[in-house]
Amino acid sequence: MKIKNKLSRTFLIKSALGLLAIDSSLAAEDKIKMGGIYDFQAIHYKNNGTADQKVLSIRNKEFGLYTSGNIFVDYQLIAENSNLYGAKISLEHTSVNDRAVPFFLYIESELGRVEGGAESSAGKKMRINGYSASCGTGNGWNSRVIASPSNPYKSSEKLIPYITNFCSFLDSKTRTSLKSDYSRKITYFTPKMTLADKHHIQLGISYIPDSSNMGHDNIDVDKQNPPVVSPKYKFVIKDGISYGITYTGKFQDKLETKLSFVGEHGETQAFNKADKTKSNIKFKNLNTYVIGGILTYEKISFSAAYGNYNKSLTAKEIDLISRNSYVYGYGAKYTMGQYAFSINQFNSNHKKNKLNVTSLGMDWEIAKGLKAYIQTNFYHAKGNYIQEGDNIVKSNKNHGILTFLGTKISF
Numbered sequence: 340m341k342i343k344n345k346l347s348r349t350f351l352i353k354s355a356l357g358l359l360a361i362d363s364s365l366a367a368e369d370k371i372k373m374g375g376i377y378d379f380q381a382i383h384y385k386n387n388g389t390a391d392q393k394v395l396s397i398r399n400k401e402f403g404l405y406t407s408g409n410i411f412v413d414y415q416l417i418a419e420n421s422n423l424y425g426a427k428i429s430l431e432h433t434s435v436n437d438r439a440v441p442f443f444l445y446i447e448s449e450l451g452r453v454e455g456g457a458e459s460s461a462g463k464k465m466r467i468n469g470y471s472a473s474c475g476t477g478n479g480w481n482s483r484v485i486a487s488p489s490n491p492y493k494s495s496e497k498l499i500p501y502i503t504n505f506c507s508f509l510d511s512k513t514r515t516s517l518k519s520d521y522s523r524k525i526t527y528f529t530p531k532m533t534l535a536d537k538h539h540i541q542l543g544i545s546y547i548p549d550s551s552n553m554g555h556d557n558i559d560v561d562k563q564n565p566p567v568v569s570p571k572y573k574f575v576i577k578d579g580i581s582y583g584i585t586y587t588g589k590f591q592d593k594l595e596t597k598l599s600f601v602g603e604h605g606e607t608q609a610f611n612k613a614d615k616t617k618s619n620i621k622f623k624n625l626n627t628y629v630i631g632g633i634l635t636y637e638k639i640s641f642s643a644a645y646g647n648y649n650k651s652l653t654a655k656e657i658d659l660i661s662r663n664s665y666v667y668g669y670g671a672k673y674t675m676g677q678y679a680f681s682i683n684q685f686n687s688n689h690k691k692n693k694l695n696v697t698s699l700g701m702d703w704e705i706a707k708g709l710k711a712y713i714q715t716n717f718y719h720a721k722g723n724y725i726q727e728g729d730n731i732v733k734s735n736k737n738h739g740i741l742t743f744l745g746t747k748i749s750f
Contacts (some may be wrong), residue, residue: 340360344394349350353513354611355636357518365583366709368416368417369414369415369416369417370414370417371414371415371542372412372413372415373410373411373412373413374410374413374415374749374750375408375410375411375749375750376407376408376409376747376748376749376750377406377407377734377747377748377749378406378407378408378468378746378747379404379405379406379407379473379746379747380403380405380406380407380476380743380744381402381403381404381405381743381744381745382403382404382483382741382742382743382744382746383401383402383404383740383741383742384400384402384403384483384739384740384741384742385433385739385740386511386737386738386740387737387739389518394454399586400523403456404537407431407690409429409430409599409666410429410511410528410613411427411428411429412427412428412429412469412646413425413426414427416427416457419599421448421683422446422447422448423443423445423446423447423448423745424446424447425445425524426442426444426445427441427442427445428441428442429441429442431462440457441456441457441458441482441521442456442457443455443456443457443458443701444456444696447494448470450729451527451528451529451530452527452528453523453525453526453527454525454526454528455525455526456523456524457521457522457523457524458521458524458526458548459507459521460507460509460510460511460524460526460581460603461508461526461543461544461581461582461583461601461685462507462509462543462545462546462581462582462583462601462603462629463507463547463581463600463601463604464543464583465541465543465584465585465599465601466505466507466543466583466599466601466631466644467585467597467599467628467631467632467642468504468505468629468642468668469505469642469643469644469667469668469669469670469684470505470569470642470668470670470683470685470687470698471633471640471644471670472633472635472640472641472644472646472671472672472680472681472683473672473683473698473700474499474669474672474679474680474681474700474701474702474712474714475698475700475701475702475712475713475714475743475745476564476712476714476743476745477702478505479503479714479743480503480696480698480716480741480743481503481504483741484501484503484716484718484720484739484741485695494541497716498687498705499690499722499723500689500692501619501685501687501689501692501693501694501720501722502664502666502688502692502694503687503694504669504690505516505571505629505631505644505646505666507583507603508550508578508579508603508624508627508651508652509522509524509545509547509550509575509603509605511577512662515539516592520547521548522547522551522552522579523547523548523552524545524546524547524581525545526543526544526545526546527542527543527544527545527548528541528542528543529541529542531587531684534586537588537589537590538586538587538588538589539586539587539588539684539740540584540585540586540587541579541584541585542582542583542584543582543583544580544582545579545580545581545582546578546579546580546582547576547578547579547581547605548577548578548579549575549577550575550576550577550579550605551575557626566647569584570609571612571613571622572609572610572611572612572622573609573610573611573612573615574607574608574609574610574616574621574622574652575607575608575609575610576605576607576608576625577604577605577606577608578605578606579603579604579605580603580604580605581601581602581603582602582603582629583602584599584600584601585597586598586599586600593637594630594634594635594636595634595635595636595660596633596634596635597632597633598630598631598632599629599630599631599632600629600630601629601630602626602627602628602629603625603626603627603628604624604625604626605624606624606625606653606703607622607623607624607625607652609621609622609652614703616696618731620654620656621653621654621655621670622652622653622654622657623649623650623651623653623654623662624651625651625652626649626651627644627646627647627649627651628647628649629644629645629646630644630645630646631644631645632641632644638673638674638675639671639672639673639674640671640672641669641670641671642669642670642671642672643667643668643669643670644668644669645665645666645667646661646665646666646667646670647664647665648663648664648665650663651663651664653690658690659682660671660690661690661691661709662689662690663690664687664688664689664690665687665688666685666686666687666688667686667687668684668685668686669683669684670682670683670684670698671683673731676705677703677704677705678701678702678703679699679701679702679704680701680742681699681700681701682697682698682699682700683696683697683698683700684696684697684698685697685698690723691723692720692721692722692723693720693721693722694718694719694720695718695719695720696716696718697717697718697719698714698715698716698718699714699716700712700714700715701713701714701715701717708748708749708750709747709748710746710747710748710749711745711746711747712743712744712745712746712747713742713743714742714743714746715740715742715743716740716741716742717738717739717740718738718739718740718741719736719737719739720736720738721734721736721737722735722736722737
């Protein structure tokens, strides 16, 4: 693993230096691109869980209003040799002001594209998941549903969370909190390489020296509903590698397909939260993958994906119930004029904690850039916890309905 990471790191740095060494002709043209999204939602949430599992708002736990918005500025310099240089920064705001702000520099030429800064990794950008064909919020319900089984003993260190999305450790799961920046990284994408007429592949790789390199080092994964939570330990990934490969193909004029394989590797380091000292327990290194695809024929699209976490960030001394985690999902979307309809299925199993979600969605394109939508999500969860004091495994069930009614404007 160390050899592989060193080779990947060396390749990435040399690729970046190669692009930087391209003929640096004076910029012949510069331009500024601006865009953004504003989303307003009314959300209704009903479940059979305990009061602390209903998380819409403090005073009204079943109904709430939510807003989110972002705007980006992309400044580009186009050189006389057609090489592209630029910088992009995004500003985000939500009802609880809890979003990270991506910002990075980039260089693009016939040799590919290099990005450096606080931005999503190659694997996340290239990933296809089960909600790639969907309406409404897609997988946006993930932060609203039940986070973990309820434990009548209120022992937080005994809880195991549910996996609620096709997650990426190096982009969000080891970030300090949603208010922090993405960890600093350098990313390289190859140009799209032609296999045959209308058939292409592309490769991407990111190197993250330290997943806690984001302005401060108070790593707190508990606040993020990640696939790995340990109230006693904080996790940092050293020499993280995020990679991906995509294939796009067009058959005749009506059938298009895109496939992706993405993964993450890195050395796991665990620290005791109490005193921030390094843990003596050996947690398994990061090693994950997600394979997905989307198929489009005229007005209908199908998407599907499967991901496996290969016992990442687990230890036999800590994870007494199970160390295995996986996720899969699929969906279909049909577009009819101004309207689109979708149905999606999501399933996850995290250390024998199972979550099943069925999503029904509809979009209405009112005008260019203006969309109204509705999405209803039916979920069933069956989870485990360890009874306080005697390590007896207990389980409980939870089910509920989460509905979004929203309007989104993009420009």
